[in-house]
Amino acid sequence: MRVISTKDIIAPIREAVIEANYELGEDVIRAFQSGLEQEESPVGKEILNRLIENARVAAEERIPMCQDTGIAVLFVELGQGVNIVGNDLNRALEEGVRQGYEEGFLRKSVCHPFTRKNTGDNTPVITHLALVPGEGLKIWVVPKGGGSENMSRLFMLPPSAGWAGIKERVVQTVEEAGPNPCPPTIVGVGIGGNFERSAILAKKSLLRPLGSPNPDPELAKMEQELLEEINKTGVGPQGLGGRVTSLGVHILMMPCHIASLPVAINIQCHASRHVKIEI
Ligand code: SF4
Numbered sequence: 001m002r003v004i005s006t007k008d009i010i011a012p013i014r015e016a017v018i019e020a021n022y023e024l025g026e027d028v029i030r031a032f033q034s035g036l037e038q039e040e041s042p043v044g045k046e047i048l049n050r051l052i053e054n055a056r057v058a059a060e061e062r063i064p065m066c067q068d069t070g071i072a073v074l075f076v077e078l079g080q081g082v083n084i085v086g087n088d089l090n091r092a093l094e095e096g097v098r099q100g101y102e103e104g105f106l107r108k109s110v111c112h113p114f115t116r117k118n119t120g121d122n123t124p125v126i127t128h129l130a131l132v133p134g135e136g137l138k139i140w141v142v143p144k145g146g147g148s149e150n151m152s153r154l155f156m157l158p159p160s161a162g163w164a165g166i167k168e169r170v171v172q173t174v175e176e177a178g179p180n181p182c183p184p185t186i187v188g189v190g191i192g193g194n195f196e197r198s199a200i201l202a203k204k205s206l207l208r209p210l211g212s213p214n215p216d217p218e219l220a221k222m223e224q225e226l227l228e229e230i231n232k233t234g235v236g237p238q239g240l241g242g243r244v245t246s247l248g249v250h251i252l253m254m255p256c257h258i259a260s261l262p263v264a265i266n267i268q269c270h271a272s273r274h275v276k277i278e279i
Contacts, residue, residue: 002135003083004279006092009137012277013096016141017072018104020273021064024055027210028272031247035184035237044242048184051237051270066271069106070143072097073126075204081135093139094123109146128200137279140207148185148269151177154199157261163222166191166263171229173265174246179239181267186210187230187249188266192256202266205250207274214251223249 029052036048058065074093078084086092101108101122108122153173157165170189177185190201214220226249236242247270256262 001081001083002079003085004137006084006086006089009089009092009139009279010096010099012279013074013093013139013141014099014103016139016275016277017097017100017106017143020141020143020275021066021069021104021106022062023059024065025209025272025274027212028247028270029055031210032184032270035244035247038231039237039242039244041236041240041242043240044237044244047237047240048244064104064106065273066145066269067107068145068147068271069101069109069122070145070273071110071126071149072101072122073142073144073203074128075140075142075207076127076129077132077136077138078129079134079136080131081133082137089129090125090127093127094125097121097125098123128204138276139279140274140276142203142207142274144203145182145269145271148181148267151181152199152202152264152266154195154262154264156195157263159259159261161261165261167226167229169263170226170249170265171233174230174267175233175235177267178235182269182271183235183239184237184244184247184270186268186272187226187246188268189226189249189251190264190266191251191253191262193254193262194256194260195262197254198256198262198264199266201252201254202264205252206266206268206272207276208250210248210272216253219251219253223251226251 098121188202188205190198230246235245
């Protein structure tokens, strides 16, 4: 059995929180560049150029790429052969996030739902923990902004709605969101499971690098179909019109109850931040 001390988890989380907010992934920058080739609107092109420039300045000057530095979402895969020693794991994860937001001068964006009093350190953290075989510990650090999260939706469709019903809801959700999730977006779609699982699938689908194919050829075809429909809406970069409303659609799917067809749509803004660490 492998032993991991919670002391050795805090620093990598801290660094990942900072890196995620300062450095946009190469996959997203490449998608901006290929978006430039597809975009016909001069304003849309200008926005894509500015997003590329914004990402460069943030990385070089070590500043956040967006004022909304997000609520910290962590996807954790913990090997069953790992013995965590020291503090409890959740406290270590929260301490890493706390230190990252403090030392990286990142805006604290978490508050009491009614009083709106800020918790002051960007905790609590939203953690999704999965036990997996092996002796590894993998953590994806995913700061998520409020604008795009607010435009995300979940539908419990009748099974008869099928693919046509799913497609209609996804395109409608993106169209109604308009400029609010700061397009160009990446659209995560979770199909199946149950109410809460579909939402987690939708968010988890966004961890796949942009531009990489879905390993399931049927889902890959559906993603392409959805992307084409979304980009016909004309929402465009920052909602100011154009062809490039979304840079990609990612689907994760699993079986569901015979009476249900859950569909969750998690919209990710252009500040698509995720950093993976392995301990
Ligand atoms: S939706 Fe994304 S890009 Fe827009 S303000 Fe929020 S974090 Fe920033």
